[in-house]
Amino acid sequence: MSTYRIAPSILSADFARLGDEVQSVIAAGADIVHFDVMDNHFVPNLTIGPLVCGAIRPLTDAPIDVHLMIEPVDRIVPDFAKAGADIISFHPEASSHIDRTIGLIRDNGCMPGLVFNPATPLSYLDWTLDKIDLVLIMSVNPGFGGQRFIPAALDKLREARRRIDGSGRDIWLQVDGGVKVDNIAEIARAGADTLVAGSAIFGSDDYAATIAAMRARLAEV
Numbered sequence: 001m002s003t004y005r006i007a008p009s010i011l012s013a014d015f016a017r018l019g020d021e022v023q024s025v026i027a028a029g030a031d032i033v034h035f036d037v038m039d040n041h042f043v044p045n046l047t048i049g050p051l052v053c054g055a056i057r058p059l060t061d062a063p064i065d066v067h068l069m070i071e072p073v074d075r076i077v078p079d080f081a082k083a084g085a086d087i088i089s090f091h092p093e094a095s096s097h098i099d100r101t102i103g104l105i106r107d108n109g110c111m112p113g114l115v116f117n118p119a120t121p122l123s124y125l126d127w128t129l130d131k132i133d134l135v136l137i138m139s140v141n142p143g144f145g146g147q148r149f150i151p152a153a154l155d156k157l158r159e160a161r162r163r164i165d166g167s168g169r170d171i172w173l174q175v176d177g178g179v180k181v182d183n184i185a186e187i188a189r190a191g192a193d194t195l196v197a198g199s200a201i202f203g204s205d206d207y208a209a210t211i212a213a214m215r216a217r218l219a220e221v
Helices: 015-027 050-059 074-083 098-107 122-128 153-167 184-189 207-218
Strands: 005-008 033-038 064-069 087-090 111-116 134-138 172-176 194-197
Touching (some): 005 207, 050 074, 064 074, 074 098, 087 134, 098 111, 153 184, 184 194, 184 207
Parallel strands (some): 033 064, 134 172
């Protein structure tokens, strides 16, 4: 696999200068802007909504990748699509009708994705892989940034990669949680092609140097 996408999570950005942070990280070589949307219900934190997405959209041409950690999920999908999201992913546990939510996302002009928490089985893909454009494997339990990568996520990535390759479809395999320069190559070897990194990038002194270091490790895969 030769193409990797680096997606900084703005959860770790300086919210007092969010617009500048987004522009800076894209200028530093990132591919995607990753939005972590939490509702203090489905996960134990409260973050950002469609108004922030709409404010950021004019500042970059990079894809905006919205990860919804909210329940119920359907009500907010059209709002994020209207605000400029390109990708919207959700957790199967947050939807009463998973197929309907996938269709809602696509009908609103966005790429649909399905998200798997560390203890969520990949069996949901038995019924959805032909309908989605992204699989997101959480390598931490969602809710907070700065957590350590859970090693068992590597086996889950390998299995997700096997399923994706077997489908014959062009589906992104994303990983989120604890991704850093020193483990990004191992994560990519397990099958991930889209790598979300929050504190590893925004917590560094030089975004460009950190992203370049990540790409250098990925080039070894």
